[in-house]
Structure formats: C-alpha cells, structure tokens
Amino acid sequence: MSLFSTSRSRARILVVQHSDQAPGGNFCDSLQRHGAMLTTIRPLENAALPVAPDAFDGLVVLGGPQHAFDDAAGPHFMALMTLMRQFDRQEKPVAGICLGAQLLARAYGGRTEPLGVLEFGFIQHCLTREGQRDPLLRGIDLPPLMAFHEDTFTLPETAVLLIQGDQCPHQCFRIGHRAYGFQPHPEVDEKTVRQWITMFRDDEIGTYVAYRRQFDDAWIDRLLDELPEHIAASEAYCRAIAENWLALACRPPIFRNRER
Template structure:
C-alpha cells in the first residue's frame, strides 16, 4: 500500500477533501504533528520513504523559527524531501516553507486575504492540473504572508492582492497559497480556531460561513479533480526519474 505523510500544525487544517482521493488511489495516511511531537519527530522522519509528502497550513509565519523552533527542523525535512525527487505538496504555510527551501522569499502582504474569492491562472497554470479550478474562479484564501515564486519554479496562479498564489517545481512539487483541501462542511472549525485572526482582520465569520455554503460543494469537486491529476502526474514523474 502506498503511503503519505502529512505534516499538520493544527488539528482542523488537515487533508480535508483530499482524503477520499488518497483512499481511492490506495494511500495510507499518516499525520505528523510537530507542535505535539516536537523537532525530534521531524529530524527522525524518513522523508524519502513515503510516496507522497504534504506540508499543511498553520496560523504562524514561515520565517518564525525564533518563535517556533520546530520550523528549522521542518525546513530541513522539506529540503531532504526535495533532494529525493519524490512528490511534495505544500499548502499555505507548507507552500511558503517549500518556497523558502527552494531559495524564495516569504513576506507580509499589505492586508490579509481571508475568505472565498477569485484566483486567476497564468498561461502555465492553465496548462497544469489547476485548470480544473477555472480561470478565474473562487477558492478559499486564508493568509497574511505571501511567497515569491522561487528560482527555477513556475508561477501558476495569482489574485488581485497576492501576485504569487501557486507554483510548480517540475512535475513533483506543487505549492498552493490557497486552500483546495478545506472541507466546506467543516468550515465552523476554521471559524472557531481562527476567531482571533478573523476579529483582528475585520472579517465577518457569518459571511465566510455563507460563502462556504454557496461555493463549497463546487470547489470541493474542482479541488479533488486538481489534486487527483497532479498526484497521478507526480507519481509517474517520480517513477521515471
């Protein structure tokens, strides 16, 4: 059976609607929570072994090693995974950490981008698995920092306030600033878990809840299509390298 290790930082920011796709494709899921297990678990992780590695989001910054020391070990684990050439997916914080590991910058935006709003695709994005989300079309944003597309990678997506929303490094590495994995039926967990951030950003949870009801089912389908195609392409690329 194939395996995936997902580095998870808060319980509700998990693989979400990607889990049924992984089940369908024969993956056994393992979560690793560095905020619970600490840096030692990341240092001991055999990152070359799983067929897929996913680094998920969190309400902390990719440059915050001084505040959250396990991030240094996480960056090292990501670098080791990149060296292996095996499939690697980063979402939000995860994408920012991959961008850093590849030599890109991560920096604060002028304002936070939270809620369901459009994302557009570059020409390369329109030729990638991201074409399933539409161009432009609505996705879930939840971030205050932005990565720059790292050297050697390809920018795939953008939004009005965030010029770098997705990148690919070959066929085996994908970084997404937005949340295709989030389950709209569990949006309440996000609203409660990020209540302080929502208040500070002036975002109305009632509005986000209504957006999840309006856009969630269609976005879930498009997100699963995107993930399935990317993963199957990444699997093939990893086998032929």
C-alpha cells in the same frame, strides 16, 4: 482531466499537520479514497520528522497559524524544508498548503513576509499561461478558493507561477520536479470553514484580531449564506487536483536521486 491510469494506489504519503484547526480535509480524504496510505505527524506536539523520505512516496505539508519566517514558533521548520527538498530530489511529489506553500517557497530561496492585509473568504484567482498547461491543473475549472492568511512569499528563482491573484499575486507555484505550493485552502470542508468563521468573528485567533473590523457582520453573514455553493465547487476542484497529484506519486522517477 485525470492523470490516473489505475483505480487504486498504494502510495505511502507523509502528512505534516501544524494545527488541529487546519486538517488535511478533502485533499487527504481524496488520497485515501484512491488507496493511498497516510501517515500524519504533528511536529509541534514533539513528533519527530523522518530524516529522509525513503519510507514514503509523497509529502503533504498543511497550514496553520504559525508564520513561515518564525523559526521560534516552528522549531522544526528548518528540518522540514530540508525534507521537502529531499522528497523532490528523489522526484517524489510535494504539496504545500498555505503555511506549507510558504515553507516550500522559503526552502528554495524565496522570502516569506507579511502581506499587510488579511485575505479571508472565497476569492477568485486566475490561471497563468503556465498554469493552463500544467499537468496538475490543466483542464480543471478554477473556482473561488478559501483564503485565510496574512503572510505571503516571493517566488524562488526557479519557481513557475501557476495561479495569480490581485491582492496577493503568488497563489500557486511549481518548483523542482514535482513540488507544488498552494496559498489558498482547496482542502477545506464546510465544517472547517464554519469553525474558522466562528473563531474569526469571535476574536478567538489573536493574530487576526486586528483585521476583524474590515469584515463586518453583514459580510460574514453573506459568506455563510454562500458557503454551501462555494464548498461544492471547492471540493470538486480539490478532488481533481488531489487525484492528479497522487498520480505523480505513482510514477517512477525519471532521474533517480539526481542532485541539483
């Protein structure tokens, strides 16, 4: 199901990228295929965040190895969370992925914290009743999605849980007017996942070295064998939700600049 009513969009989308190993992938590619104009900034490379969302129609905040509760590792986090709220206050859509989802939860009063385990690989979650009715997700089959995180978050008081998991209950939520947080990585392509698997297997990501023994070589080999099938399903899902999300950026606000 698509919310799109036109074939092309001229929406201006701000993308905040926290790591070269966590690019916008299929999500941002889908936005561009529909004509969106993307501006990508890397605040950890001294690129300044805009002080207001006026020049943009939507905001995408990507993942990264940082912890959402560690402001020393992310000195821009406070300004970014303010910007997230400003976008939504103007009824401009926000999409937070992994770290971006955790920061979105924190921006609205949620608590970000260690999960206690590592979620790694393609995991099947399920839609909540609200998720089945949500305009972004409704009518789209939910496949196993790539997870790679050791942190989680509590839901802000006004958030609506859309996708839930067993080991990590909060997988996707909606908050405010048009803001969505995705704990998994629907945006990943095969190249990125293979890079993550190699780095994890070779203990190149210091934060995750302690979890390596939980995933033996046989498990990793199975993941690699199943990767093409998982990626095909994940890419189709990502294209659908990205298209629906972009449609929100093309809708006029109902309550312009309404304060909460």
